[in-house]
Amino acid sequence: MSKKLLIISGVLACSMLSGCISTAPKLGGGKGGGTITGSAGGESSQNKNSKLATCSETLGTVTVFEDRSLPWWSIYKRRAPNLGSTIPVIRLMIQQSNCFVIVERGGAMKAMQAERALMNSGESRQGSNFGKGQMVAADYTMSPSVQFTEKTGSGGGLLGGLVGIVIGTFQKNEAATTMLLIDNRSGVQISAAVGNAKNYDFGLLGGLFGGGVGVGAGGYAKTPEGKIITASFADSYNQMVKSLKNYKAQQVKGGLGTGGRLNVGQ
Secondary structure, eight states, X not given: OOHHHHHHHHHHHHHHHHOOOBOOOEETTSSOOOOOOSEEETTEEESOOTTSOOOSSOOOEEEEOOOTTSHHHHHHHHHOTTOOOSHHHHHHHHHHHTSOEEOOXXXXXXXXXXXXXXXXXXXXXXXXXXXXXXXXXXXXXXEEEEEEEEEEEEXXXXXXXXXXXXXXXXXXXXXXXXXXXXXXXXXXXXXXEEEEEEEEEEXXXXXETTTTEEOOTTSSOOOOHHHHHHHHHHHHHHHHHHHHTTOOOOOOTTOTTSSOSOOOOO
């Protein structure tokens, strides 16, 4: 049996038993897969994806910055209008990995500043302890972006025998994402990584068990595009962590930012 028919057979068996009709996203397109789930509290986590890279030693503090002024954001929102910011799931991923401590620099900063304003106005209770010098600096900035997210490839087939189901269509969903890590003190890029993920959606035509039950082509919800993008970010992050575990600073003779080695002459 061909690989295509094996995929179709497995999905059909699953759909008849439980109604599922999409394969799980695969980080990097390899075996296994899944998305980012569970929770994190400090360095502890619950129900995290077992394929997420982790660190035994935290590397520093980080903030996540989603640059919505770049072209990728408008393309991302056009193709996935129901998806929101990429930041929450990336922050969960980072904390579950224990590679960085996350500091808030997003919308919640307004609430933090409001509490400080209350203290400065004298409205806070004595001992509230919102004085100066308590904010933790961000050593690094993580910048995510979506390179592309597409539905690619399609086809159809027929399984005969006792099942008697006609496969209408199946599509491969793919996404590729990038993560950049910047040192906030120097502005130097510390690391860059690209990841990808894919899965398959199936649409059924015809009837189950020789036509006894009608199934429309649009009768099953497709795997949300967000799962593919999340899995791709997890793959990007895993690639980055692998490099950071073997990190060695780049050296420029004479020092960074002092003219470089590519002399242009006088």
